[in-house]
Amino acid sequence: MCTNTSLKYLDVSFGVYQRYPDLSEDCGKKLEYLDISGIPVAFITFPSIHLPKLSILKMTNARIDQIVLKGKEWMSFRAPDLREVDISFNSIWTLEETTFFEQPHITHLNMSNNLFRTIPTFVTKLQKLEFLDLSNNLITSIDDNVRLWLDKMIHSNRFPILNLDNNAFICSCDTLDFLLWFENTNVTFYNGGNYTCIMSKNKQQLLLREVSNNTKKYFADCKATVWVYVGIALVASAFGIFVPLSLLYNYRWNIILYMYRKVRRVVEKNLHKNYMYDAYISYEDRSVAWIQKFLLPKIEDEWGLKVCLHDRDLLPGDLTADAKAESIQQSRHNVFVITEHFTEGKWGRFEIARAKYEKYTTNLRKIIVILQNIRIKDIPDEIVNISNDVFFIEMALDENETGDNTDNQSHWLKLKSLLYLS
Numbered sequence: 001m002c003t004n005t006s007l008k009y010l011d012v013s014f015g016v017y018q019r020y021p022d023l024s025e026d027c028g029k030k031l032e033y034l035d036i037s038g039i040p041v042a043f044i045t046f047p048s049i050h051l052p053k054l055s056i057l058k059m060t061n062a063r064i065d066q067i068v069l070k071g072k073e074w075m076s077f078r079a080p081d082l083r084e085v086d087i088s089f090n091s092i093w094t095l096e097e098t099t100f101f102e103q104p105h106i107t108h109l110n111m112s113n114n115l116f117r118t119i120p121t122f123v124t125k126l127q128k129l130e131f132l133d134l135s136n137n138l139i140t141s142i143d144d145n146v147r148l149w150l151d152k153m154i155h156s157n158r159f160p161i162l163n164l165d166n167n168a169f170i171c172s173c174d175t176l177d178f179l180l181w182f183e184n185t186n187v188t189f190y191n192g193g194n195y196t197c198i199m200s201k202n203k204q205q206l207l208l209r210e211v212s213n214n215t216k217k218y219f220a221d222c223k224a225t226v227w228v229y230v231g232i233a234l235v236a237s238a239f240g241i242f243v244p245l246s247l248l249y250n251y252r253w254n255i256i257l258y259m260y261r262k263v264r265r266v267v268e269k270n271l272h273k274n275y276m277y278d279a280y281i282s283y284e285d286r287s288v289a290w291i292q293k294f295l296l297p298k299i300e301d302e303w304g305l306k307v308c309l310h311d312r313d314l315l316p317g318d319l320t321a322d323a324k325a326e327s328i329q330q331s332r333h334n335v336f337v338i339t340e341h342f343t344e345g346k347w348g349r350f351e352i353a354r355a356k357y358e359k360y361t362t363n364l365r366k367i368i369v370i371l372q373n374i375r376i377k378d379i380p381d382e383i384v385n386i387s388n389d390v391f392f393i394e395m396a397l398d399e400n401e402t403g404d405n406t407d408n409q410s411h412w413l414k415l416k417s418l419l420y421l422s
Contacts (some may be wrong), residue, residue, distance in 0.1 A: 006029055007027060008030050008053075010033065011033070013035045013038050014038030014061075034056070034279075036059055038061045043063055052079075056083065057085050059087050060087065061090065068092060068094060084107065084108040087114075088111060088133070091114060093240060109123070109132050115137065118143055119146045124145070130161065136167075139164060140175070142181070150185065154186050171208070171211045172199070172219075174200075277327070278308055278330065278333065279305065280334050282347075282352070287372065290337075298412060298415075318380065329354075329358060334365060335368045336352065338370065338380070352383065366391060367389065369393070370394075370395050372396065
């Protein structure tokens with residue numbers, strides 16, 4: 001608590017405090033000069049008090065970088081008459097998030113001996129700035145926004161002085177705009193004749209003024225470099241176009257199949273067709289082993305389709321004829337695995353008849369016949385009579401019986417396309 005409300009000058013720099021006393025409104029009414037250098041900002045609590053007459057603030061070696069790193073606001077008091085601020089030697093690399101520098105009357109700002117790589121953009125809000133010290137930082141160039149702000153200051157008959165001595169300026173094609181501006185601007189640079197820069201090509205250190213005065217000598221090939229970048233951009237663009245087109249071409253059938261499935265489901269939905277199965281498989285007992293070993297892994301596991309097998313999917317106790325008829329009706333396609341003994345089974349002819357009925361009443365399903373070790377004369381007459389509306393595929397009961405693996409693959413591909421496409 002302050003007892004002297006007429007306090008104008010307060011210097012507590014480099015003191016040793018476990019906790020810094022809070023300032024009250026009464027303490028700051030007359031305060032004009034405040035030096036808290038050497039005291040970590042984390043130890044100091046400045047409430048949102050009003051310091052109407054404070055004009056000079058020094059906070060060197062105050063570890064402001066630690067507060068910035070944690071994303072905290074490190075100053076919250078209001079000082080509308082603040083003129084001079086010194087925050088040098090604080091290892092600061094950014095101040096873009098702070099609102100402290102929204103003080104309207106700052107004329108002198110010392111941010112030397114920090115880690116800035118560019119001039120902070122908040123300085124462009126300081127319309128009364130007369131002297132900006134950013135010496136001994138890591139600045140490599142002055143960006144467009146800051147250059148535009150400085151030019152506006154000059155045109156408004158305000159002539160700020162910048163101290164950018166001992167920075168890390170780079171002279172290259174990328175900074176050529178800055179070098180040309182540096183040569184022609186009326187901005188005053190403190191000790192500007194001694195600024196140096198590192199040439200990007202050979203890492204040689206030269207006077208910045210020497211390079212800016214002779215840009216044609218040092219950067220004659222910059223336009224060629226620009227064309228190299230343009231060429232790289234064109235190649236990258238061509239590559240970016242070629243790769244997707246190549247992928248589209250290589251996977252065109254997969255894409256067509258996928259799109260067809262989507263469109264077909266929309267059509268079937270409009271026709272009120274919601275199928276439970278993608279295919280109903282009709283077979284006799286001798287084909288069971290082949291179906292379990294080869295057909296089901298392909299259709300269900302690899303292709304992701306759902307099929308109905310009467311031995312597996314029909315509920316016990318259902319009337320067999322009704323259950324089969326209903327399952328065929330709820331299947332998008334019908335697949336018959338035909339052997340020479342097919343019609344000897346109890347249900348073969350019945351399933352063919354139901355498939356024909358569904359085929360001719362809906363005109364959406366396909367009847368696919370897989371012929372296995374059967375002579376043409378042994379094909380059931382019920383199949384022969386509708387041969388124009390049936391798709392035939394020949395496959396061996398045991399794939400090891402066929403020596404041509406390519407032939408097998410073409411048969412599987414044909415079956416896949418029939419199940420997917422109309």
